[in-house]
Amino acid sequence: MERIPTHGIEVFLTIVREGSMRAAAAALGVGASAVSLQLKALEDRLGIELFFRTTRSVELTEAGKILFEAAAPAHRDLTYAFKKTREMARSTTGTLRLSLSRGAYMAALAPVLKAFLAENPGIKLEISWDEELVDINRQGFHGGIRMGDALSPDMIAVRITPPIKSVFFAAPSYLQAFGAPEHPRDLLDHQCIRHRHPTSGKLREWRVTEDGQDISIDPPARLIFDSAAGVIQAAREGHGIGWSMKATMADHLKTGELATLLEPFARDLPPFYLYFPKQNKRVECLRLLVNFMKTQLKERQRSNAEIAAER
Template sequence: MRLPLTHLEIFSAIAKLGSLRAAAEHLGLKASTVSHQLKKLEEDMGVALFVRTTRSIQLTEAGRALHEGTQPAFEQLSAALQEALRTGKGARGALRISLPELAYQLILKPILPQFMQAFPEIELEFNFSDGLADVIGEGFHAGIRFGDLIQQDMVAIPLTGPLKTSVVAAPSYLKTTFVPDHPRELLGHNCLRYRYQTSRKFADWDFKTDGGRITANVSGNMVTNSLPVLLEQARSGVGLAYMPRALTSADQKNGTLVELLKEFSIDLAALHLYFPKEYRSITPLRSFIDFLKPLRLPDRDQVHPL
């Protein structure tokens, strides 16, 4: 027979409180409903669970055995329910996010110390991937990706505006070679390339020209799947790097990197935080979203209100 949880809950309340009326008040049910459900449980089990008199109701031997066996389970269920409510509604518990390294460097790295100090009971877990994560299937609460990659059934909140691309090089590198005036001239340069972690494809070097959008066929002597490494090697004067301008703005201001081919720059899609609509009430996630509201990118591209 199937486990009759509703009937067992009513049985447990009667056994614990000592009367059908008290059990009905405790459960928010009519006394007639409690009586009917108890009768149905006894019929299904084929045994009497209580001895009823006009003044009292007492457990039978079978009823006592059932109560002693089920009461610990109901207490555990109640404790689990309360824990689930605390986890779902309180600013505590785990918050697991899948994101590309770009989003971490650009958005999260500057504010993480303040967030962790403000919410010490939230345990953050970041999984770095440039593939589109199956948030539910892979056990995440949310992901961050470019908006044009996110499935339509997800709640998607923009974290940035469109991101401009940039080609950058160190002054020391430019002293050893010529400055390109057009994307086609990149063929004569050492271009440091990024390989996507998931697809294993090279990131395209895309540009806008009078003739439309083009992809430069670049080559070079270094490949990496890490943006910080790519940026570090560009600063060292190894070659040219192609990445969102917001990642290079500080270097451009202090002179460690120079932007090239600026008039050919394209817009990438905005970065979005995405999650299933069922997760919108999870307080750790809500707290994380609210904390991102006043953000501004390093190059003053305004982050969209959440």
Template sequence: MRLPLATLEIFTAIARHGSLRAAAEALGIKPSTVSHQLKLLEDRLGTALFIRTTRSISLTEAGRALIRGAGPAFDQLSEAVESARSTGHAARGTLKLAMPEFAYHLFVGPILNSFCAAYPEIELELSLTDALSDILGEELHAGFRLGDRVAQDMVAVRLTPPLPVTIVGSPDYLAARGIPDTPRDLLGHTCIRYRFQSSGQIAPWSFQSSEGGYDVDVQGNLIANALPASVDLAKRGLGLAYTFKAYVGTQIAAGELQPVLDDHLGPTPGFFMYFPREYKSMMPLRLFIDHIKRQQSV
């Protein structure tokens, strides 16, 4: 039997409020509609659900059996509707984010202490991947990427200003192989290249000159698909790595890595967060974006 939900809602209201008129007022409908729907339900079930007198109304045995099952069910439905109404509109709930590992180290990890302290009821799930994630297919809320080129049905919000890049090598490597004076000199060096996880392509080493930007097709016998690994290989003296300057700032300051060719390098477009338009008003996502922006401006 197909469940007549609207009619069952009216029956539940009568049982809880003690009269047809009180049920009508609670539901915001006419008393005649309540009476008509109750008759339809009783006819469909083939039994009376209430004993009516001129002064009162009370449940029959069948009515008591029905309210024992229908009452809790409608309570659960009401809770589910309210949960759906509030999800994404309060400072609580789950926020699932995909990001490259170096983005986590650069600017997400450092703000998590303050974010979690400010919003303890938001549960963060971080998927660390350099691949461009399928937000909808992977049931994520948002992802991070360099630049604002995203699918037409996605929104891109800038999180960071353009980020300077650098090329680094260990002091031992540079002492043995020499310091390159121009990007062309890299053709005589061992360069640790980066392969994109999603496309499988090798990332270009891009440079700037007075005539515009250009790439150098560097070579080397080491390829990694994670930036932390590339930097670690450079620290071990195995070659030069192309990376974000902020990512290796500590190692440069400690003398573990030495930057080269900075005068020939321009900044990247900066990081953007991308997400479906439908999540634009999702409160946990808005709070996370605002928090990152505030921390970037400090």
């Protein structure tokens, strides 16, 4: 494909508008020799002269008139496009598209969403709940929220939560029928509901902490779902014991639909991160969300430290 010699077009158009190379140089803030050199380079690339030059003025040649008639409106459109693009990068209004799992929404975004929207009335969030990892570049998302162990290394990632509390859980009806496990090894004799990662196809590991050691357990699965929501729903229906982050079932624990199990062995999960491609770091709406989430994390950490000190 033939490359179009666009370098020097702005100089050419400025000469036409200002009426001389000296006036064009002043308008562009460069020396007259620089304007002359750029114009000559453009004419050399085109293979034809664009101006009749005299000591006092310049006049368009026929070729120059053809170029001006076509290039002037195109340059105006391009200038407008650049202006609007820059405004978008600096704008505090607009739509911010995010990809995240339901768990990420419940644990990381939902607790601060009302405050963020109130602080940034010009920003609209378009949220896609995706259990499966998606290509946020290809699908047009500005960013996403995932746990730190599920991030692509080519993304900018900002931690936005403390480590996430996990919990084993079951419905009272199940516990009444089968009893409650007292130790993680007891899970091997229970009906367990497991979660399979849609992206990797692997069953999510069940992990516990005992005597300061992080231990992985692999109980047999009576039911397997490709979403944490499915695990929670099946547990509510009394089909067995599940394991997930506590934030996703807080309401069910409050109502008594689900009960927590093996709490002394509960293990923290990795924190959530707000991540985005490098080219989006200058999007103002995204920068506002990043800074807001970082501030919320600091406030939460300070509050937790104060509570711990009082104890």
